[in-house]
Amino acid sequence: MGRAPCCDKANVKKGPWSPEEDATLKSYIEQKGTGGNWIALPQKIGLKRCGKSCRLRWLNYLRPNIKHGGFTEEEENIICSLYLNIGSRWSIIAAQLPGRTDNDIKNYWNTRLKKKLMAKQRKDQAACRLLEQEIKRESETFMVNQTLNHNQIQVPYWAEQHTSMPMTTMHPSLVHHHHHPHLGNQDQFTRLLTKIEGHLYDDPQLSNYQYPTQQQQQQEHLYVQASSSEVAINTTTMTTNVNYTQWLNTEYDGSMNLPSSDEFEVYLSNNNDNQLGRFDGNESCSGGGGVDIGNNSSTTSNSAGSSSWEDMSSLVNTNTPASSFDTYQNRSMADPGFWNGVKT
DNA sequence: AAACGACTCAACCGCTCGTAT
DNA sequence: AATACGAGCGGTTGAGTCGTT
Structure with a gap:
């Protein structure tokens, strides 16, 4: 009916x-x-x-006190930050911006902010390529010096049994390249990243990826732990289309293997934005120290401002650069397993 | 000045969810 | 428990505006 x-x-x-x-x-x-x-x-x-x-x-x-147009930089950052956390829940985002309507924010995102982010992604990616080259060059230099100094890295016996495990050494002074001033926001982007991963895994060409077994993960974890005081071990390899054994046998080629901005753009367009944020109640982020949102829509705020939602300020980082790609790159760099990661 | 394309944004549509019966 | 209905939400549309050629 x-x-x-x-x-x-x-x-x-x-x-x-x-x-x-x-x-x-x-x-x-x-x-x-x-x-x-x-x-x-x-x-x-x-x-x-x-x-x-x-x-x-x-x-x-x-209704009174409506503001139209003229979004401030702070408002833009709040919108970006919240969008990355909760997706296209415009009414919730609007509740954090007094005088703004969900419709206005939605329009602003679709017509301007999204494009702005795309432009920044391209710029960032170019910078990232330069950084990648620099790290590779300096790592090579370091390894040559290390060999000359006969400064051998001690590989634990249990790791020797897995000599195919990808390993590379990096000068400790370079490790900071893997950190970023905005890494503190890492958690707040996790769900967006999960969605990005999810999209990749939806690709039939990538669907034969076999997730690492618990034992494999433990071995890698132990190995990295034991070695991290002396060297940084980078197992980053973007190989979602090979199984984990193949991946283990792959020599690290020195590249960051970050998803390209094109991939990210395709992702955004394929998901038509809204799917980014279409989290159902089961994907609550409360377990990860985040804020549980939207499980009880009877408390949902609306654009009239009758907000009874939890304060979203914990999700808002007004210092966050207006680029989700930033974070997505940073996360990839900070967490080598991320892009190969275990599907949640 | 006219034509055209790009952009903006108000408004509509269809859906989900909560509540009342 | 089932159904009907209204509120609210997010996606989409299209008329109007602006900028470029």
């Missing part, structure tokens, strides 16, 4: 609101409120509009 229409479609006016209609709606709501029933409202005040249309007009345009 189909859903009954909320109003008589044939007898309602559509399209832009006239100043008269605005005045009628505004003065009524200011005097008497909505009465808790938007559907009945237009009839009461003699407007030939759908109740939903009245509600939208009030919330997005007529």
Whole structure:
């Protein structure tokens, strides 16, 4: 059975609101409120509009203290930060920006912020390539010096049994390249990254990836732990299309193997933004020290500002550069297993 | 000045969810 | 428990505006 229409479609006016209609709606709501029933409202005040249309007009345009346009840099950062955490939940994002409507934020993201991010990704990727070359060059220099000094790295006996395990050495002074001023935000992007991974794993060409066994992971973990005081071991290899054994047998080629900005862009477009944020309740981030969101929509704030949501400020980092790709790259660099990672 | 494409944003549509019955 | 309905939400659309040729 189909859903009954909320109003008589044939007898309602559509399209832009006239100043008269605005005045009628505004003065009524200011005097008497909505009465808790938007559907009945237009009839009461003699407007030939759908109740939903009245509600939208009030919330997005007529209600007091609405701000239009002119988003500040801080607001942009808040939007980006929250988008990366919770996806396209515009009403929640709007609740953190007084005077802004979900519609405005959504439009702003779709028409400007997203493009801005893309531009920054390209720029960052170029910088990353340079950094990659520098690290490779300096690592090579370091290894030559190390050999000359007969400064052999002690490989534990249990690791020798796994001599094919990818290993590379890196001058400790270079390790800082793997850190980034914004790495503190790592957790807050985890779910976006998970989604990106998920998208990759959806690719049939990549679907034959075999996840490492617990034992394999432990071996790698121990090995890295035991060696990390002296050297940085980078097992980063973007090989989601090979199994873990093949991956173990792959020599680290010195590259960062970061996902390209093209991949990221394709991801964004394929997912049409919204899927980035389409987390269901089971994907609550509360377990990871984050904020549990959206499991109880009865407490959901709306763009009218009646927010009873938990404060999202813990998810907002106004210092975060407006680039999700930043984080996505940083995460890849900081966590070698990330891009090969275990699907959650 | 006209034509065209790109961009913006108000408004609509269809869906989910919560609540009342 | 099942159903109906309204509120709210996010995605999409298209008219209007702006910039370029």
